[in-house]
Amino acid sequence: MRFSFSAEEEAFRAEVVEFLADYRDLDGFFLQGHRWQAVRDFFRALGERGWLSLGWPAQEGGGKPIAFEYILWDEIAYARAARNPLASGVVAKTIARYGSDAQRAHWLPPIRSGDIHFCLAYSEPEAGSDLASLRCRAERRGDVYLVNGQKCWQSYAQDSDHLWLLCRTGALESRGRGLSLLIVDKASPGVDVRPLPTLDGDQLNEVFFDGVEVPVDRRIGPEDGAWTIMGEALADERHIQFPPKRVRRDLEEVAGWAREQGLAADPVARATFANLAVQVLEVEMHALRVLDAMQRGRSGAVEAAANKVVHTVACQRVARAALDLGGPEALVHGTRPELLWRQSLWETIGGGTSEVMRGVVARHGLGLGART
Ligand SMILES: Cc1cc2nc3c(=O)[nH]c(=O)nc-3n(C[C@H](O)[C@H](O)[C@H](O)COP(=O)(O)OP(=O)(O)OC[C@H]3O[C@@H](n4cnc5c(N)ncnc54)[C@H](O)[C@@H]3O)c2cc1C
16 A cells, blocks of 8 residues: 655645635635535635546546545645535536436536535435435426425535435335436425534535426436446545545644643643544544555445544544543533534434444455345
8 A cells, every 4th residue: 555645646735735725714614504605616716726527537627546636625624625515526427427418518517617516315314324215206207207205414405506316216125226316406396405403503404305397307327227326426436535634633623722721731631632643643544545445446445434434433532532631611612622522423424324334344344244
């Protein structure tokens, strides 16, 4: 495994860091919904530099080695500027691979420029970890699908222009073999987005579909064929889903806060932070293992599952350290440790729970139990 980046990659990192100096105050990594206008402008600035499409196929304006995407989103996470937009990742890479010529020509340019945004409408109240059991249904009626059902926990639905909808077009018993992907305009009659406040002060959403008409040419990929496509889209994004510098920045901020509290010479505090510093290195190593596997043409699925557990647990441990060391002072509303604590609690759930990730490592990494 290569632990260093090439001179060209490091030069790109320097360019990114310089660019980010103009966005020092953006602070959109957490509570992105509260800063949406500014974050949207930031994405447009990335689009102008061609940085939203780095990992797309060369003929669509990308073609850069995946290390470039990794570096970009790692530095953006360290700067706390924003989370990577779902449109230019999962959505665009799938359209580039499975869309028709007309679909690519229609959707990719405005995504590449950062002008349109998507949310992922996958989970439902009764279908999260077991996504193949989802029920939201699309019935074909001539040139349109009629969509009825409910989705739950959609990040950014309040700010998105379109929904990337995973829905059932086959029988319920067909599970993953009866699912399709549709692009739904959020402004369509019958779409109702309702807020679900989260512990960190941000917002998820539930989305209701009541007889929503979706033109058939907004289906990406074959009818009933979404499951394989979804797996590939997820695989494309594994190297940027959990940028390790986010955890490094958490540690720096909590250690800075502890210093301000007069804890710098406290032996327990020093031992705690030394321990956490080792865990941050562990997080960085796991992220590099994902990148390395993908660079070698492997799926990186097991490495990514292990990375997600190590990364998200480290986030919670760093935030927890402030509570353990600082007591009530760490719980004052508005301090960074307090926000980190409330925010880090959901990191072990969103994008797949720790239990499910451990199951992947056990089955596919260690050969324990039945493979799924
Ligand atoms: C902050 C946040 C953002 C999200 N954003 C989106 C989004 O943008 N779009 C979207 O569609 N969804 C989103 N989700 C939903 C997310 O994908 C689901 O919450 C997650 O997959 C878990 O599903 P669930 O909530 O239904 O829990 P369940 O699947 O019901 O799990 C309940 C418990 O059972 C455990 N469990 C379930 N299956 C297994 C198993 N096989 N082995 C061991 N334990 C198991 C779980 O670990 C968990 O502890 C988001 C969730 C959060 C918290």
